[in-house]
Amino acid sequence: MPHQKTPDNPPARLSLISRHLAPDYPINTPYAVERLPDTVDTSLLPKTQIRAISSSPTMSSQPPHPTLLIPGPIEFDDAVLQSMSHYSESHVAPGFVATFGETLSMLRKLFQTTDAASQPFVLSGSGTLGWDLIAANLIEPGEDVLVLGTGYFSDGFADCLAVYGAKVTELKAAVGSRPRLPEIEKALSEKHYKAITITHVDTSTGVLSELANLSALVHRVSPDTLVFVDGVCSVACEELDFDGWMLDGVVTASQKAIGCPAGLSISMFSGRAIKVLEARKTPPASYFASMKKWLPIMQNYENKKPSYFATPSPQLVHALHTALSQIFSKPLSERFARHKETSDRIKKAVADLGLKQVAPNPDDQAHGMTAIYLPETVQIPQILPSLAKRGVLFAGGIHKEIVTKYIRFGHMGVSVLDPSRGDIDRAIKALEEGLSECGYQKA
Amino acid sequence: MPHQKTPDNPPARLSLISRHLAPDYPINTPYAVERLPDTVDTSLLPKTQIRAISSSPTMSSQPPHPTLLIPGPIEFDDAVLQSMSHYSESHVAPGFVATFGETLSMLRKLFQTTDAASQPFVLSGSGTLGWDLIAANLIEPGEDVLVLGTGYFSDGFADCLAVYGAKVTELKAAVGSRPRLPEIEKALSEKHYKAITITHVDTSTGVLSELANLSALVHRVSPDTLVFVDGVCSVACEELDFDGWMLDGVVTASQKAIGCPAGLSISMFSGRAIKVLEARKTPPASYFASMKKWLPIMQNYENKKPSYFATPSPQLVHALHTALSQIFSKPLSERFARHKETSDRIKKAVADLGLKQVAPNPDDQAHGMTAIYLPETVQIPQILPSLAKRGVLFAGGIHKEIVTKYIRFGHMGVSVLDPSRGDIDRAIKALEEGLSECGYQKA
Numbered sequence: 001m002p003h004q005k006t007p008d009n010p011p012a013r014l015s016l017i018s019r020h021l022a023p024d025y026p027i028n029t030p031y032a033v034e035r036l037p038d039t040v041d042t043s044l045l046p047k048t049q050i051r052a053i054s055s056s057p058t059m060s061s062q063p064p065h066p067t068l069l070i071p072g073p074i075e076f077d078d079a080v081l082q083s084m085s086h087y088s089e090s091h092v093a094p095g096f097v098a099t100f101g102e103t104l105s106m107l108r109k110l111f112q113t114t115d116a117a118s119q120p121f122v123l124s125g126s127g128t129l130g131w132d133l134i135a136a137n138l139i140e141p142g143e144d145v146l147v148l149g150t151g152y153f154s155d156g157f158a159d160c161l162a163v164y165g166a167k168v169t170e171l172k173a174a175v176g177s178r179p180r181l182p183e184i185e186k187a188l189s190e191k192h193y194k195a196i197t198i199t200h201v202d203t204s205t206g207v208l209s210e211l212a213n214l215s216a217l218v219h220r221v222s223p224d225t226l227v228f229v230d231g232v233c234s235v236a237c238e239e240l241d242f243d244g245w246m247l248d249g250v251v252t253a254s255q256k257a258i259g260c261p262a263g264l265s266i267s268m269f270s271g272r273a274i275k276v277l278e279a280r281k282t283p284p285a286s287y288f289a290s291m292k293k294w295l296p297i298m299q300n301y302e303n304k305k306p307s308y309f310a311t312p313s314p315q316l317v318h319a320l321h322t323a324l325s326q327i328f329s330k331p332l333s334e335r336f337a338r339h340k341e342t343s344d345r346i347k348k349a350v351a352d353l354g355l356k357q358v359a360p361n362p363d364d365q366a367h368g369m370t371a372i373y374l375p376e377t378v379q380i381p382q383i384l385p386s387l388a389k390r391g392v393l394f395a396g397g398i399h400k401e402i403v404t405k406y407i408r409f410g411h412m413g414v415s416v417l418d419p420s421r422g423d424i425d426r427a428i429k430a431l432e433e434g435l436s437e438c439g440y441q442k443a
Numbered sequence: 444m445p446h447q448k449t450p451d452n453p454p455a456r457l458s459l460i461s462r463h464l465a466p467d468y469p470i471n472t473p474y475a476v477e478r479l480p481d482t483v484d485t486s487l488l489p490k491t492q493i494r495a496i497s498s499s500p501t502m503s504s505q506p507p508h509p510t511l512l513i514p515g516p517i518e519f520d521d522a523v524l525q526s527m528s529h530y531s532e533s534h535v536a537p538g539f540v541a542t543f544g545e546t547l548s549m550l551r552k553l554f555q556t557t558d559a560a561s562q563p564f565v566l567s568g569s570g571t572l573g574w575d576l577i578a579a580n581l582i583e584p585g586e587d588v589l590v591l592g593t594g595y596f597s598d599g600f601a602d603c604l605a606v607y608g609a610k611v612t613e614l615k616a617a618v619g620s621r622p623r624l625p626e627i628e629k630a631l632s633e634k635h636y637k638a639i640t641i642t643h644v645d646t647s648t649g650v651l652s653e654l655a656n657l658s659a660l661v662h663r664v665s666p667d668t669l670v671f672v673d674g675v676c677s678v679a680c681e682e683l684d685f686d687g688w689m690l691d692g693v694v695t696a697s698q699k700a701i702g703c704p705a706g707l708s709i710s711m712f713s714g715r716a717i718k719v720l721e722a723r724k725t726p727p728a729s730y731f732a733s734m735k736k737w738l739p740i741m742q743n744y745e746n747k748k749p750s751y752f753a754t755p756s757p758q759l760v761h762a763l764h765t766a767l768s769q770i771f772s773k774p775l776s777e778r779f780a781r782h783k784e785t786s787d788r789i790k791k792a793v794a795d796l797g798l799k800q801v802a803p804n805p806d807d808q809a810h811g812m813t814a815i816y817l818p819e820t821v822q823i824p825q826i827l828p829s830l831a832k833r834g835v836l837f838a839g840g841i842h843k844e845i846v847t848k849y850i851r852f853g854h855m856g857v858s859v860l861d862p863s864r865g866d867i868d869r870a871i872k873a874l875e876e877g878l879s880e881c882g883y884q885k886a
Binding site: 124125129163262284286287289312393 | 506511513517518524525529530532534536568572578579603606728729730731732751754757758838
């Protein structure tokens with residue numbers, strides 16, 4: 001915590017001390033342990049405290065800590081974290097209403113939409129809530145949805161759609177790949193789908209979808225099919241042109257490339273999607289996630305008018321405002337280019353180590369993360385602690401078919417954009433040294 | 444922001460400056476403007492900047508700002524706000540898993556349950572999400588639910604239940620009152636209800652329900668009816684004995700008496716409720732709010748095992764951990780007594796000013812807020828700015844039948860528990876002076 005003031009009461013102080021002393025064991029994967037509690041044998045993990053290593057050689061108001069390079073949450077900028085400590089404000093007071101309104105307006109720029117009919121939403125919740133927004137508001141029970149299957153996260157999107165009554169067809173690709181345009185065209189010509197869903201980057205595999213071409217195909221072959229995108233691991237690090245690519249909905253979260261702590265579901269919907277919402281035959285199938293409830297609230301905030309459906313988090317919205325202001329201190333195109341350059345450098349280093357990526361085809365590889373197959377002789381409970389000793393936290397696997405065989409390296413936000421932190425160089429060096437410590441030598 | 448470091452890039456710095464200069468207009472009601480955009484004539488509001496007045500005469504790491512005394516969000520303690528700035532951690536790293544696990548364990552103490560079958564949940568979301576938890580998981584379509592109608596928030600709970608297919612019977616009381624035990628007994632004897640819902644404190648009226656007696660009645664008359672409580676404006680300021688009162692579910696939010704910024708839905712369910720969840724004939728009707736999905740995750744966190752369904756907010760959970768640690772630095776009974784004493788003092792001051800409360804019966808009056816009818820000659824757009832000029836922010840009305848006729852004074856958390864802040868005395872003095880400025884003299 002920046003400039004942590006010692007709390008006045010002993011339990012809180014003790015708790016802070018214990019947190020600072022808590023060993024950072026390397027089970028830092030967001031997903032590997034999901035429903036797989038037995039795959040990580042914690043008895044193998046180091047029992048001694050790992051020395052915290054500064055995340056940055058430059059001055060930072062954050063205490064020294066290991067560099068978090070998982071595919072979200074990412075490392076956060078000092079000013080963003082400080083915005084999280086904003087003093088308490090009413091969620092309907094003019095100061096906060098202005099902050100929220102500006103935040104919504106900046107999201108239009110981030111998604112690259114100038115169409116006044118496009119509508120941003122910012123709700124308290126996880127990224128997952130974005131799936132519910134689409135499933136409960138823009139699909140009605142019994143309607144067909146085509147899900148492009150790229151891994152764990154497209155499967156999750158499909159599960160969510162089914163909960164709300166959609167008839168889901170999942171077009172699954174092999175692990176590390178994505179459905180190809182001809183098979184998608186075939187699927188679209190065989191049945192009419194209300195919507196297609198695309199996981200722009202599937203965080204389980206690091207597979208990037210070719211969103212522009214895909215959307216063009218849908219608009220050509222099945223023009224009234226809505227195009228919905230899971231942009232959780234893509235928005236703010238992958239090129240995404242909401243208007244130009246004729247997208248109908250993109251849902252994302254705060255804690256990845258946008259660079260704001262977790263706790264916000266962030267989304268953009270097209271005027272066409274809003275018309276579909278308004279024309280529903282049945283009411284939205286969720287209360288908290290009802291876009292009909294939230295639509296006037298978001299419109300009022302952006303028009304600087306106070307409004308209430310459920311209480312937003314002023315602190316998180318301030319942090320998002322700061323993160324977006326930082327993003328727009330430079331052209332978006334430069335941001336995307338920097339992520340691509342850094343990704344290329346990481347992927348070259350991985351290849352130079354003799355390692356393969358889960359996504360073998362360069363055209364299918366994300367630019368904000370790299371999913372790396374481990375050498376057969378190296379196990380996750382060896383390599384992750386070895387990296388952690390070197391002050392770098394990677395994630396384990398999550399895709400169930402390969403869960404123990406790969407690790408994930410997230411490279412988004414300040415770790416990419418602020419080279420003075422040295423995060424990426426340190427991570428590449430740690431990976432080299434860690435693999436060597438685990439007995440791996442390039443063949 | 445405590446110890447705000449000037450951000451390095453101009454847009455963010457400008458934004459911070461502009462926020463600090465933003466006039467705090469008095470439309471600080473969380474609810475008055477909800478669906479009533481035309482009831483507040485913003486042309487009446489002061490156009491000049493209101494000087495920010497320190498919230499506390501003692502040293503604080505927060506910049507000077509008006510004291511927020513609406514019924515949530517409340518003023519937050521320095522250490523809680525500083526926890527919001529915690530450096531980035533993986534949501535499945537051992538340090539954070541321990542923090543989350545301890546937080547869940549502390550919630551058992553807060554709700555006063557020692558039954559191992561009770562289950563706490565902490566999800567990213569607003570307090571409203573708690574209604575969805577109950578409606579989508581513990582009621583099946585077509586089942587009858589009896590809603591005790593105390594105002595805007597019980598109406599909202601009823602709406603949410605209906606969205607998920609419950610057959611809702613709302614037993615409505617007159618404004619400022621609550622349904623009485625004999626009529627509730629009559630209702631319970633006329634039809635079998637799967638559940639009854641009680642808004643412990645209806646934030647729209649300041650009406651407190653007699654939860655202990657109510658639950659005893661339900662258990663006597665209709666023992667298999669589940670007892671669900673909206674505790675958004677009661678948990679941590681009103682006595683609530685989860686085990687002793689045989690409650691099946693209490694849902695609340697972070698930003699009220701618990702004293703943690705908004706963004707978390709916090710709830711406790713009984714072993715009986717969890718059995719009902721597990722015995723559902725239909726799947727839960729929500730994906731993000733599926734208690735079946737979250738149950739193993741919460742259990743794993745509390746057992747210090749990493750687990751994933753959707754990414755929680757490490758920063759908000761740290762802040763909640765700090766807030767709960769502070770709560771348990773003193774006995775809960777003392778906390779409740781202090782809220783009651785302060786409430787009594789405020790209610791006496793209101794009566795001494797010749798004003799009436801929306802809840803006329805002392806037994807029906809909440810201890811964390813006071814809903815006050817304005818004199819007929821004083822209007823909301825006069826009194827709220829007058830209070831704001833004196834550094835105190837109250838809320839306007841929200842109950843649609845009386846929306847323009849009353850104001851709400853929130854008195855929860857540090858403003859009550861830390862007398863050195865002087866918040867309550869300053870608010871009472873501001874109310875006296877403000878009414879006088881508006882031309883009101885006690886008859």
